[in-house]
Amino acid sequence: MNVRYFPDTDTLLVNFSDRSISETRDLTEDILVELDKDGRLVSMTIEHAKQQVNVTEFTYKLAAT
Secondary structure, eight states: OOOOOOOOTEEEEEEEOOOOOOOOEESSSSSSEOOTTTTTTTEEEEEHHHHHHHOOOOOOOOOOO
């Protein structure tokens, strides 16, 4: 997984895999998801990210199994 923030466009891009994108769906006016040919999530783009999420802090924690 790769998360990138582009401050010049206030865009947050979250890549979940490197599979080829077959379809893009608008969840809202500012949130898009990209899916592979099997409908699996490949990436998510958030426009106007500062209005949607806290882009100044990112935390990742692997939950115990």
